[in-house]
Amino acid sequence: MENEILVDKAKLIPAVQKMLTEKARLGTASCVDLGDKFEIIYHFEPQASAEPLKHIRVKIAKGDTLPSISKMYLCAVLIENEIQDAFNIQVDGMAIDFQRRFMRSKESAEVELVKPAAYAPRAPTRLPVRCGEACPAGIDIPRYVRLIGEGRFAESLAVIKQTMPFPGILGRVCFAPCEHDCRQYRQEEPIAIRMLKRFAYDHATYEEKKPTNRSGKRVAIIGSGPAGLSAAYYLAKMGHGVTIFEALSKTGGMMRVGIPEYRLPRKVLDEEINMVRNLGVEIKTDTKVESLDNSFKDGYQAVLIATGAHQGIKMRVEGEDHPKVIECIEFLRNVSLGKKVDLGNRVVVVGGGNAAIDAARTARRLGAKEVTVFYRRSRAEMPASHSEIEEAIEEGVKMEFLASPKRVLSKNGTLSLENFRMQLGEPDASGRRRADIVKGSEFSVDVDTIIAAIGQRPEIPGPFDLRIGPANTIVVDTETLATSKEGVFAAGDVITGPASVVQAVAVARTAAIAIDKYLGGKGLLPVEEVKVSDPTSRHTFLERWQKKEKRVEMPRLATGKRLQGFDEVELGLSKAMAVAEGQRCWRCDLEE
Amino acid sequence: MAVRTVIPFGPQHPILPEPIHLKLELEDERVVGVTPVIGYVHRGVEKAGELNSFRQNVFLCERICGICSITHALTYCQGVEALTGVKVPPRARFLRLFWSELSRAHSHLLWLGCLAEAVGFESLFMQIWRARETVMDLLEMTAGHRVITSTCLVGGVSRDIDKEMAREVDKRLVALKEVLDNTAAPALLHDPTIKRRAVGKGMLSKEQAEVLGAVGPTARGSGVAIDIRQTDYAAYKEVGFEPIVETAGDSYARTLVRAKETYQCIELMRKSLAMMPGGEILVRVDGYPEGETISRTEQPRGELIYYIKGNGTNHLERLRIRTPTFANIPTLLVMLPGCEMADVPVITLSIDPCISCTER
Amino acid sequence: MAWMFPTIIKNLFSRPATRRYPFRDIREPFAGYRGSIHWDVSKCDLCGDCARVCPAVAIEVSLGNNQITYDPFKCIYCGTCVQTCLPRAISQDKHYTKPAATKATQTISVPV
Secondary structure (H helix, E strand, O other): OOOEEEEOHHHHHHHHHHHHHOOOEEEEEEEEEOOOEEEEEEEEEOOOOOOOOEEEEEEEEOOOEEEOOOOOOOOHHHHHHHHHHHHOOEEEOOOOOOOOOOOOOOOOOOOOOOOOHHHOOOOOOOOOOHHHHHOOOOOOHHHHHHHHHOOOHHHHHHHHHHHOOOHHHHHHHOOOHHHHHOHHHHHOOOOOHHHHHHHHHHHOOOOOOOOOOOOOOEEEEEOOOHHHHHHHHHHHHOOOEEEEEOOOOOOOOHHHHOOOOOOOOHHHHHHHHHHHHOOOOEEEOOOOOOOHHHHHHOOOOEEEEOOOOOEEOOOOOEOOOOOOEEEHHHHHHHHHOOOOOOOOOEEEEEOOOHHHHHHHHHHHHOOOOEEEEEEOOOHHHOOOOHHHHHHHHHOOOEEEEOEEEEEEEEEOOEEEEEEEEEEEEEEOOOOOEEEEEOOOOOEEEEEOEEEEOOOEEOOOOHHHOOOEOHHHOEOOOOOOOEOOOOOEEEOOHHHHOOOOHHHHHHHHHHHHHHHHHHOOOOOOOOOOOOOOOOOOOOOHHHHHHOOOOOOOOOOEOOHHHHOOOOOOOEOOOOHHHHHHHHHOOOOOOOOO | OOOEEEEEEOOOOOOOOOOOEEEEEEEOOEEEEEEEEOOOOOOOHHHHOOOOEOOOHHHHHHOOOOOOHHHHHHHHHHHHHHHHOOOOOHHHHHHHHHHHHHHHHHHHHHHHHHHHHHOOOHHHHHHHHHHHHHHHHHHHHHHOOOOOOOOEEOOEEOOOOOHHHHHHHHHHHHHHHHHHHHOHHHHHHHOHHHHHHHOOOOOOOHHHHHHHOOOOHHHHOOOOOOOHHHHOOOOHHHHOOOOOOOOOOOHHHHHHHHHHHHHHHHHHHHHHHHHOOOOOOEOOOOOOOEEEEEEEEEEOOEEEEEEEEEEOOOEEEEEEEEOHHHHHHHHHHHHOOOOEHHHHHHHHHHOOOOHHHHHO | OHHHHHHHHHHHHOOOOOOOOOOOOOOOOOOOOOOOEEEOOOOOOOOOHHHHHOOOOOEEEEOOOOEEEEOOOOOOOOOHHHHHOOOOOEEEOOOOOOOOOOOOOEEEEOOO
């Protein structure tokens, strides 16, 4: 070619620099494979376009690197990347390096397109859901509700069992924070998640996988309530030897002695506890543990205290030590253990929680004709669950709101309760409105029995020698649930004060993981994967054209039959009802 | 010696509905060569199709072109439905046919008006566009918007036409037919001005049409009887359809094809409303599109091809669109050379260029 | 030529054929016209589904600030958000959003 300059590698940059000072434009470059060498020719267009092109030729040996001219002519990056890719020549110092992904790679037949990271397709995800986040046990609620809606009851039960061992119990007694957070709650038709959980338990079976390898360690659990049983379940599954020590003659803790039989049938409770026994857990009843050191001496490497909160809180009114003023939890325990309790006809229950309602409904079943619940605030602030209050009213329990006891009077053998009228004041720190005494508003009622259901506290034996916190709860580390004593852990109501079954189960899970780690394990809970295909989209557009569906109504025992005994009041959903309710779910966990 | 000049025709031109850009090589007043230049309204739609989820892409595809909006959405939906294995309910297929034909009527009426304007017959242009307003009102009444209908969704359609609305639509279609009978038909069939400007201009023989791959009315005006509606997509099989063919091969033949197709559209719409079965109009689409497919429909201008490739995620891997005008532009290379410069607008218009489709 | 006179006289004294938009003869839009988008804040629970499905990315839902940011100029009025909202908090009016001199977004506060 005319107007060409031959350079060797070292002189390439100065030659191009000369072109730059002459204000020549880089046209393109060519590369020729000469066998043992490569020849690269750069074609420049001089500033005055009438003049002919100028060329710079450079030869480099194979395996040698080519210096980049892109610092002077940025457009050269395209050519140089192409040369690098097509001829496998290493080019040094390119301003932009596409790293050999510019052209079709000679090795593979596939064309790799350069895609910036922002264009990467989204992997299908399941969105976080409000019901799932509200559940203390972290159950995959949308999935199991959806499976019931599809008629796959066994798979639904398996999903529940992934994170929570007792669907039979919680399907009957859980206070269902999930339903309060259900997005359909605003339309007052939240999905009946608890009823569906009970349905899954009643209509399907689940085979528990027995643990395969034993760790050789032994754990002592004090208390066979929900926390103790759950921790035993998980620890047994992780391969440890577990023994539960129960002070009473029957297992179950608050589930047996606090929750009446018409809410949680003993058959179901015994089934669930036997399930835990079948995993190899030993339960010793009528055994009260007095000293923790003895446990360690007896060959246990770790101890979990799950004794719960069973001591009733006093009303702190004058005259409450009268024998006919009985404490709620003691009353319910006596009834559960089969002891005879004589209430008379007129019973007043002081309190507003589920325990008070349970006591009132139990009193009705024991034959009391007039049972009234006295609560210091109004119905809206009552902590008991709505279905409980409804059923109590159906059974003839009367409610007296804005009344608080002043003192207990006993005249000539008749018992009477003097009360203040209350009025609602400003909301306090927790948001609940305060109850203020209306001066001079005292009124009295004649009663046969007063049941005090103000609240409960844990009771911890002194010899345990643990750090005790407010309201007599054991102080634990928030992550490991370890107490102030080495090797001793605590879970359940004994660390939180009276809470719920599901919260006890959730905390027990954390405790089991912490104990496993303490005993040298990895803290890995065996989670069974439920291999069921999940849909990728909702039915949304069609849902909009469907009529607004109401929440399913739980069929209940007729009121007349209820008071004859302690038969279960809630009868359970039929298959058609459960499937329809499952299909009503909005499936908030799916995209679109 | 003849003076050669190169003048640009378009992209902005008073008679063009779309910005087609042709470089015309003229010798005095005679066209000797033509070079189409494409890219004026390229918007990167195919790349954008990879960024949206496959359900959101329907709205993107609708907006490729305003006049053939529903056909783009329909072709895309058909492709994705093939990839996800969804069977569209029968009522939805009839509704899709209804809106496709409505869109075709809209397009042809728009084109006839533009043709009238191209020959300078402005009052006929106004009359035909007033008739077009009936079609726009029908679109607004049934679909919600006058141009972009947004009714086609993956899995069916989003709106229904109930009995009352169907009666109203039928009434208006009959009125439209009468209006066309009184204004457009006599003008197109008998007016000497239009005939002088269109007959014998822009000759495209049958062999040339086949070799160049012309589609739609451009091909049917030259005697090639291809119409993708014969492949029985949507509900064309149930409603019954025959393509309209003219053999003359000039601009007038193409005009006649489109005019007759407008009447055929009205007939097909009335038939589909009468024959529509009951049932649901939308089914749930589960799963993600995986695999490749080609989906073809008949746009007002010809055959529209969608190549859709899915890779099992929410986003498509590739969306490739071949629009009919892209196939018809090469016919200009044969039709234009030899004609007078004053004939160029009418001949270019006779292929019904839709450049926003071509250049996506 | 003379035969045109009756038509000319008629056209001189008759009303225009076109509508005197926007002053007279304005037709009410058909029911079902996809016009401006409105939120019913008593039903919205800030789930963010509308923002996820919007093809034009015109909606932004902020759970922390309890507000929805809607851009009526990015919106394509397709109605997908209306059909996706499960509590049916979004509705579409049949009157279109009027043009404006400057672009702005609408911030809708959702009470807790």
